[in-house]
Amino acid sequence: MTTNLKPITPAATVRLKIGFVLARSFTLSAFALFIDTLRLASDELDKSGRVRADWQVLGNTRHLIASSCGVQVAPTSGLVDPGQFDYIVIVGGLLKNEHPIDDETVAFLKKAAAKKVPLIGLCTGTFILAEAGLMAGHVVCVSWLHYQAFRERFPDLKVRSDRLFNLDRTRGSCAGGSSAADMAAHIVRLHISREAERNALEVLQIDRARSHLHVQPRKPLAIESNDPRLNAALIIMEQNTENTISIPELAASVGLSRRQLERLFMEKAKMSPAHVYRKFRLERAKRLLTQTDASLIEIALDVGFESAGHFSRMFAKTFGQSPRELRATLSK
Template sequence: MQDGANRARTQTGIVPRRFVFVLMDRFTLLSFASALECLRIANRMAEATLYEWTIIGDSEDAVPCSAGSRFQIDGGLCELSRDDTVLLCGGVDVHQHTTKRLLSWLRREARRGLPIGGLCTASYTMAKAGLLDGKRATIHWENHDSFLEEFDEVDLTKSVFTVDGNRMTTAGGTSSIDLMLHLIAEHHDEKLANAVADQLIYSSIRTDQDTQRLSVPTRIGVRHPKLSQVIQMMEANIEEPISPSILARDAGMSTRQLERLFRRYLSRSPKRYYMELRLQKARNLLMQTDMTVINVALACGFSSPSHFSKCYRAHYQTTPYRERGSHSSRLSV
């Protein structure tokens, strides 16, 4: 910390809370910076050192973020004070950067009772260490399906952030701001949290009840209640797809009306749209998990690997096996 901050602590008698940011390789810069800026601004608005921080990693070297820039850390994985709060910063290909050493360190610090949080995809690493068993958690929506496949003992939500006891998780992006504002209000008061939000030009503070993705109408750019209802049913039933006739019946229309609705607003049939949703989930699972291609096919509603491969190639111009192979080769470069 700067000398001015240390003088402020001495003059006010405040014992600051310390956050320990653990940067994983290819961490998401926005999530990390958003959390750190909230602490800095809280100190500024309070005109006192309410918070201190340090930055460490699973190496003694600089750590690259997902944008390629490298960040010098203050040190490696060390034993922390019992009063510290750990914030693990994840990002791209988090499963590749979840090292045995990091997992061991997390388990050790957790046994000592430290509060531990995961920003963006770091929820995966926390779950891998067993820190989220029986806990509510969240993760970036793109990693949601693969997380569900691997960690069924975690109560995974689609919230912007979660706090369950001394475990915290965020969905990535600006959700770090929402978590930090929540903690600042809890540590001090809402007036300070609101002052920090104003400095960030953050006019809509979200709670752990808010979901991370845009609503279906906003995402597809169409505000039609029946169309939204059908798409929500499709998204909720990927492993066991529902027939167009049942989708139409449950939405209170005929199959022909359903066809016309999709053609008019989305320029494709309901069957084609449903297939694209299933293939998108399959691609995420291929990229983010070690599941076999056969199990990925089953998880996405394909009864046979050959049918899955045929549909995948038609949509992505490559086979599931080649997709996974090319992704693995890019990671090894």
């Protein structure tokens, strides 16, 4: 169904034009931070004029679109020619929604891709792009919270959860939350100016925008560190307890040699990376023991141990009881 919505006409000096596609149950905070960074960069102070930027919420009906918190947003434009936009941002939300956007909107995104319009998945908007087959050949950035779900649904795509956002040629992806403002600020800086970016951030009470290299603020195992390389390594460990990677591979993924990574862990975490990685694997094993009926050997193999015996010894050493004893206490 098409709509007769007429988009607001921007000023002739517009340097950046972005269209937003909102999924059903989209994340309001990510959308608001992105679009408000754009709004405040477009004009002086908080005047909000469409002077240097323009934005539209795109939809093929006049129906309000409900966010995950219940607040509803109305489209401001129909599914017009995607070639008029510098970017199209797909704002995702709750993953339990099996049909976050309709077929006509999917076709619109494919048309945009064919015209080489950069597409950005915001929050779980990356799932929508991947489902439409539009992320093949691109690196995907997702929140640590959604990493496992993404890997299970799209095992052939390259995904990482240790960065805030990523711009990979004609595709972009963002972990969501406050990092939406960081990604929007980066785009403003590229297309408008550093002064426009600074104005937006100051009005939003943000000291400075974080770069695409910034590590997601996740602290697995409650290990405190201000070293981004160690924090990134911890997130990668946490997300790879099933398909384990070697310590040299882990080191390379954060730009270090194995020896440098080991020194870093001993200095900051007081444990070797192998020891920390084993703790992650055993924590996953503990969850599987308490939440599934899988056998000990199945769990041992799942978390990277070669035998149930070795797994049981390491588990008892870490938690003070064997896997069988843990299950026995739960059945009482």
